[in-house]
Amino acid sequence: MELRDYIRGLRRHWLAILLMTLVGAGTGYGWTLLQTPVYTAYSSGYIASTQSSDVGISTIGDNLARGRVPSYLEIAGWRAVAQNAIDTLELQTTPEAIVNRVEVTNPANTVILRISATGSTPESARALAEAWIDAMITEIDDIEGDGSEGSAPVTVIPADIASLPSSPSFPNVQTAVIVGAILGFGFGVAFALIRTVSDRRIRTAEDVESKTGIAVVGTIPLVPGLTDEQRLVGLSEHHGGKGENFAVAEALRSLRTNLQFMDVDHPPRTIVVTSPLPGDGKSTIACNLALTLAAAGTAVVLVDGDMRRSMVAKTMGLPGGAGLSDVLAGRAELTDVLQRTPKSVNLIVLAAGSVPPNPSEVLGSERMRTLIAELARHATVIIDAPPLLPVTDGAVLTHQADGALVVTSVGKTTHDLLDKALDTLRKARGRALGVVLNKAPLRGVDASPYSYEYRREYVSNSKEAAEPVPAADRVTVPADLSDLAEADAGARRGRRGPTPT
Known part of the structure; x- marks a missing residue:
């Protein structure tokens, strides 16, 4: 995978990353609510010798005080000092426990001791900080003096009375929320990258072409909210392409062009439209492709080769009844079951018939x-075939045709399923003309980087759509294959211009 694939994965899962970040921040805030608040009070003491008016003695005392700083820092952590503070405050605790609540430090190059004491309330923290200095003074007098107050030559003088803390020092709500959000963001990014690496679903045309070696000949966008009738783009020959299915129509025109230039000397005349599994939209693609080819003036026969689950007649709005299976069984003539559709004068439909x-x-x-060879003599044949993996019908039809278009669903079909479908075609000695990516998003991370911005002038105007044909008019019209050939030749002459006299 390349760097752009990881970036695309992060963009695809941006919502999960955002949710995990918010969850992390909320968890950090909730954690602070469960903690017991701790307040910290600060007080200071000044180490000094006994005052003397003599300058020389004062200098000696100052040097002596500086020499006592390391020793007094050690004394500050003694159990005796802690016990004196407990007795003063009448606390129900042990010296070991209260020592952990006090920290004594000495700013560099000073004779000042800074005491920080913690407590569950602001008052208890301040009282402990002040009592600790008094306990240190008492212990120093016992060691260096005669036990009476102020008898030691060097002592600690309370310098800064502890102030009442206004807010707890623990927990820090802001820090907890920030740390929680960072952790949540990290988990979100990790989740997105893992999903990106393990995701085997088809996302882009580049992935398909690089992993299968089969060209992607069409990318059909997904336009939500369209009805089955609106998904048929054959109506585009009656309007200017400004309707809701404009994006689909343009994508199918591109597919039509790719098929026409696929093999200039021998363009495919019999095309099977299939998919790895049901639900990929192969029947809709087959109908739309037939309508798009017919809109260009080409004579087209749309054959429903899915006898197990026929959808062509229903999609095209035609009666089912007799069809392909009846012709092959000899129960009906081909000209009796071919049906014209009001959606295009150049299109004839052959339904699946009885199962x-x-x-x-x-x-x-x-x-x-x-039958396929005879139809292909006079028209381009589009065959809607069953999926390749559940049954072998699609592979059998592809072997008899010029090739197959394999329809896949973007974000649903996996590369493994596509590989198995293509392998099924190869084993049946069938040719894969290309892959069609169906249901591709118009915008977003998975949108094709080579697609242009489709016009989305959604016009809900019934005048732009073909008028539905009454049910009474939808009759089976006998058709001779020679009529298809004559119509195809006339369309070709129309594109070349009038015949010179």
Whole structure:
């Protein structure tokens, strides 16, 4: 994976990172509410010798006081000092416990002792700081003097009376929230990176092409809120492409162009549209591709080769009834079951027909091969085939066609499923014309970096859509394949211009 893949993963999971950051900050704040507040009070003492008016003696006493600083720092941590403070304050605790609540320090190059004492209340902290200095003075008098107050030649003089702390020193709410947010952010980033590394779902065309070696010939965007009728872009030949399905129509035109230039000398005439698993939108893509090709003036026959779960007739708004299986079984003539659709004059639909007990054998029969070849002589044949992994029907049809378009869902189909589907085609000696990425987001992290900004002039105007054909008019129209050839030739002459006389 490259750096841009990790960045894309962080952008894709930005909501999870944000939520984990907020959870971390909230956890830090909640932790502070569960803690017992601790207050810290500070007091100071000055180490000095017995005052004397003689300058020389005062100088000697000052030097003596400086020499006593390290010793008094040690005395400040004695159990005897702690016991004196306990007796003074009448506390119910032990010297070992109260020593941990007091810290005595000496600022560099000074004879000052700084005492910091903690307590559960501001008053107890201040009282302990003041009592500790008094206890030190008492202990120093016992050691260096005769035991009476102020008898030691060098003593500690209270210099700064402890003030009442206004806020607790522990816990620090701001620090706890910041640390919690940082930890939450770190967990969020780790979660996003792990999900990115372990995510096997198809996201971009570059991933598909680099891992499979098969070209992505189309990326069909997902436009939420469209009905099944609006997802059929064949209506675009009646309007200027300003409707809600403009993005889909443009993507399908790009797919049509890629198919036309795929093999200039021998362009595919029989194209199977399949997918690894159900639910990838292959039937909708097949119908839309047929309508898009027909909109360009090409004669197209759309064949529903999914006999197990036929969707073409329903999607195109045509009656089911007899169809492909009946023709192959000899129960109906081809011209009797071909249906024209009001959505395009250049498109003819062959429904799936009744469900046979052995669809794979029927689709792999010599009659099916002959039928496809006959249709391909006069028109481009688009076959909606079953998914490749659950059944073998799609692979059988691909073997008889020029190739297959494998439809995958962005963010749903995994690379493993796609690899298995392509391997199924290879084993059946079928050709994969390319991969179509379906349901790709128009915007966001997973949007194609090569796609332009689609116009989204959503116009809910019924005048731009084709008028629905009444059910009474949707009749089966017998059609001769020679009519398809004549229509195809006429369309080609129309594109070349009038024949010179």
